[in-house]
Amino acid sequence: MSLQTLAKEFVNLCNQGKNFDVMRAMYAPDIVSVEGDGKETVGKEAVIKKSEDWAKGVDFHGEKVGGPFFNGPNQFAVTFALDVTRKGSGKRMTLEEVGVYTVKGDKITREQFFYDGDH
Amino acid sequence: MSLQTLAKEFVNLCNQGKNFDVMRAMYAPDIVSVEGDGKETVGKEAVIKKSEDWAKGVDFHGEKVGGPFFNGPNQFAVTFALDVTRKGSGKRMTLEEVGVYTVKGDKITREQFFYDGDH
Numbered sequence: 001m002s003l004q005t006l007a008k009e010f011v012n013l014c015n016q017g018k019n020f021d022v023m024r025a026m027y028a029p030d031i032v033s034v035e036g037d038g039k040e041t042v043g044k045e046a047v048i049k050k051s052e053d054w055a056k057g058v059d060f061h062g063e064k065v066g067g068p069f070f071n072g073p074n075q076f077a078v079t080f081a082l083d084v085t086r087k088g089s090g091k092r093m094t095l096e097e098v099g100v101y102t103v104k105g106d107k108i109t110r111e112q113f114f115y116d117g118d119h
Numbered sequence: 120m121s122l123q124t125l126a127k128e129f130v131n132l133c134n135q136g137k138n139f140d141v142m143r144a145m146y147a148p149d150i151v152s153v154e155g156d157g158k159e160t161v162g163k164e165a166v167i168k169k170s171e172d173w174a175k176g177v178d179f180h181g182e183k184v185g186g187p188f189f190n191g192p193n194q195f196a197v198t199f200a201l202d203v204t205r206k207g208s209g210k211r212m213t214l215e216e217v218g219v220y221t222v223k224g225d226k227i228t229r230e231q232f233f234y235d236g237d238h
Binding site for chain 1: 153154155156157185186187188189190191192194195196198215216217219231232233234235
């Protein structure tokens with residue numbers, strides 16, 4: 001599968017709300033996930049659990065994913081606009097992020113999330 | 120200057136169309152600029168000339184720059200929507216890009232542009 005094919009499938013599935021299907025299908029076993037503060041989580045199961053834990057803290061209304069955009073032979077970027085209500089505060093907000101993904105052998109080996117403030 | 124201060128100034132100036140002022144003020148002498156196809160240009164003057172050459176091929180109507188978004192101690196990302204008419208074809212279009220910037224010592228040492236297709 002080409003980088004382009006994988007990245008377009010990534011965006012299509014995320015725009016259908018199938019983010020966890022994407023993680024299970026496309027993450028490499030030894031993926032490294034880097035949050036905005038620089039904290040790294042290593043390994044497919046640990047990274048999926050991180051997202052599951054995050055999702056427990058919000059009511060999720062939907063998302064718009066833009067891109068994919070490409071750089072070099074094995075990286076793509078997408079934009080996320082996540083429409084959520086934080087369960088703690090009850091406040092509804094749109095969280096904007098940029099995700100940068102590195103792909104090797106048809107699997108995502110690294111993801112970096114860029115955002116401003118708490119997410 | 121903090122990463123946040125530099126990145127916010129970057130976005131403010133670009134949203135005023137002052138992209139070349141940003142390059143002259145914020146690029147490190149040995150900056151590396153990576154285009155979507157992976158091609159690298161090295162050195163502040165060469166990178167500014169690359170942008171000048173690109174700008175000669177378009178009529179520039181304006182741009183919207185989103186962000187900044189942050190990852191770790193020394194990287195930020197922005198989104199670009201460039202409203203241009205290509206001089207060759209006369210076709211007006213919005214070019215969407217993601218830029219990822221690495222900052223060391225108050226200067227941008229690396230930039231990576233992510234996009235889809237010719238730019």
